Amino acid sequence: MSEKTKRARRSFSAEFKRDAVDLVVKQGYSFKAAADAVGVAAKSLRDWHSKLAPEPEPCGDDASTAALQDEIKHLRKRLQRAEMEREILKKATAYFARESQ
Secondary structure (H helix, E strand, C coil): CCCCCCCCCCCCCHHHHHHHHHHHHCCCCCHHHHHHHHCCCHHHHHHHHHHHCCCCCCCCCCCCHHHHHHHHHHHHHHHHHHHHHHHHHHHHHHHHHHHHC
């Protein structure tokens, strides 16, 4: 890209990001609709959502099957991410142990 076509990198306040995430969490907007409404990329909004959205409440004993399935799906995704992060840390530890010798 030439210098003329480069865009200046925009930065957003924490309050703006929280408000954008609230459109998805509290107002029920889709990521695309919320991103279009606030003028950001859907990818940016998804990243903000993963960092800023509150954790869903755990299901109670009287929860519906659909709610339980949603919670299981969410927990499996969190487990998969935690396992992946653990593997990365193991590899990094081994790498730095070799480098220090």
